Amino acid sequence: MFENIKKQSILYIIDDNVSVCKSLEWMFDSIGFQTKTFNSAKHFLVEFNPNQIGCALVDVRMPGMSGLELQEEIHKRNILLPIIFMTGHADSELATQCKELGAFDFLEKPIDSKKLFISIENAINYHCGLINALDPAD
Amino acid sequence: MENSVSILVVDDLPENHVAMEAILSKFHQNIIFAHSGTQALRLILQHEFAVILLDVNMPGLNGLETARIIRSREKNNYTPIIFLTCLDRDQIDINEGYSIGAVDFIFKPINPIILSSKVKVFIDLFTKSTLAFKLQEELENRKKAEIQSINQKRQLDIAELNRFTAIKELTSAISHELTQPLTSISNYITGSLHLLSNPDFLKKDSLISALEIAKNETYRAGEILHRIKNFSRKKHIFFENVVLNNLIMNIVSLLEDRIKSNNININFTLCDKLNMPVLLDKIQIEQVMINLLKNSKEALINSKTKDPTIKIETLLTKSNKIIIEIKDNGPGIDASVLNNIFDLYVTTKEKGIGIGLAICRAAIEAHRGNIIATNNLNGGAIFKITLPLKVKEEVENV
Numbered sequence: 001m002f003e004n005i006k007k008q009s010i011l012y013i014i015d016d017n018v019s020v021c022k023s024l025e026w027m028f029d030s031i032g033f034q035t036k037t038f039n040s041a042k043h044f045l046v047e048f049n050p051n052q053i054g055c056a057l058v059d060v061r062m063p064g065m066s067g068l069e070l071q072e073e074i075h076k077r078n079i080l081l082p083i084i085f086m087t088g089h090a091d092s093e094l095a096t097q098c099k100e101l102g103a104f105d106f107l108e109k110p111i112d113s114k115k116l117f118i119s120i121e122n123a124i125n126y127h128c129g130l131i132n133a134l135d136p137a138d
Numbered sequence: 139m140e141n142s143v144s145i146l147v148v149d150d151l152p153e154n155h156v157a158m159e160a161i162l163s164k165f166h167q168n169i170i171f172a173h174s175g176t177q178a179l180r181l182i183l184q185h186e187f188a189v190i191l192l193d194v195n196m197p198g199l200n201g202l203e204t205a206r207i208i209r210s211r212e213k214n215n216y217t218p219i220i221f222l223t224c225l226d227r228d229q230i231d232i233n234e235g236y237s238i239g240a241v242d243f244i245f246k247p248i249n250p251i252i253l254s255s256k257v258k259v260f261i262d263l264f265t266k267s268t269l270a271f272k273l274q275e276e277l278e279n280r281k282k283a284e285i286q287s288i289n290q291k292r293q294l295d296i297a298e299l300n301r302f303t304a305i306k307e308l309t310s311a312i313s314h315e316l317t318q319p320l321t322s323i324s325n326y327i328t329g330s331l332h333l334l335s336n337p338d339f340l341k342k343d344s345l346i347s348a349l350e351i352a353k354n355e356t357y358r359a360g361e362i363l364h365r366i367k368n369f370s371r372k373k374h375i376f377f378e379n380v381v382l383n384n385l386i387m388n389i390v391s392l393l394e395d396r397i398k399s400n401n402i403n404i405n406f407t408l409c410d411k412l413n414m415p416v417l418l419d420k421i422q423i424e425q426v427m428i429n430l431l432k433n434s435k436e437a438l439i440n441s442k443t444k445d446p447t448i449k450i451e452t453l454l455t456k457s458n459k460i461i462i463e464i465k466d467n468g469p470g471i472d473a474s475v476l477n478n479i480f481d482l483y484v485t486t487k488e489k490g491i492g493i494g495l496a497i498c499r500a501a502i503e504a505h506r507g508n509i510i511a512t513n514n515l516n517g518g519a520i521f522k523i524t525l526p527l528k529v530k531e532e533v534e535n536v
Contacts, residue, residue: 027328030329030348031329063436
């Protein structure tokens, strides 16, 4: 799975729930996909590497900076990293709002792993394409 | 004579009373006699008359003056007054009589047929208007009853709506609580399946530990359901021997990851006396501590407090009360909710549901204790739990 992309890309997992973070980390580790987990949006903003290809899996509802606020911040900073939202409180209004704000995808917890993998693959390909288009020499 | 109408006869001469009674008694109505204008005025305050037969020529207050006063009373604006008069003797100005409000004149000597036919008209009129009035009153009562029943229905609807909202919020709380463990379980199983589908599968230990965690998560989900069920059923309390200080330390280490990752300091001042076991409902007290610590943590993170600190203190008072205090140096509790913060669905969190502190209070009250929330003078919130000390009872059945 993800054979052609997983070596060079990274998945950022941002969720205030530690056990959800750990389980996602373990699941992606089991398929050999590199992840980095953060329990708050702020930590993520400090530590992530904007030059690496990847995508962010973000919980909508977090104390402090929420998922939507994180997305806004990422846009403000002109970062192209695609964001996939996950939430336990899916409603169509929130999903629409996320997508309008530029979310790559919106998934409901517990997450359907097939949908998640497809979404991540698409997101990373999208990010790859974007980075190559902006900087073809790279 | 329940349905009879009242007729007032005002005449200073008793013999005239007798004559009038003789003429009017055939109507079987309630005939009331007054000997003077003054007495008549008193009587109109006590009765409602279908017609007043008023002698013009009376000592003291005469008929015309009496009529004028009667008319000046709003309730008697339309009470029919028939003047009894000797035209030649009284030399009354008929026009003046009418202008005061007389409906008719009967001249003495009285002709019984004229008198009774005139009185009959007013008896009938009064009976009919009373009936009409009663009908109208009944209509109004019916309308009132209808409105009342509509209001009652509306209130029922509101109660129904409240119930519905409560259910909706509870459902939302349950789904939020359960989503986390379910997400973890699903992730561990997905990962395990991937590992197992690899023909060169080697990571047996990793698989076992993942499934172990998934198993524990199912227990956690079960416990959440159990807790919610207990909350809704107000179950009996289950006392067991608990070392309170250890319980607190365990909860803090359980939450440590989340608290430390936000650079929040935790200070303890634990009372040595509470290193001995006391009787408490372990799960409920744990739940209370988790809820309170999580609240403090969130308040500290959201307010971006400098040097965020949570202080936990336990104490055993001389009067054998266990005190647990949780203080933080965050923004404190908004004054508008300070009095009802433990009520169901009251929350200060933007996306809170308002069930956590209600659960806390229910748990503490089940221990016959109490929990109060105050603000520290130097800033920050204080939650103070007071529990009665209960130690293992002497062996029963001695």
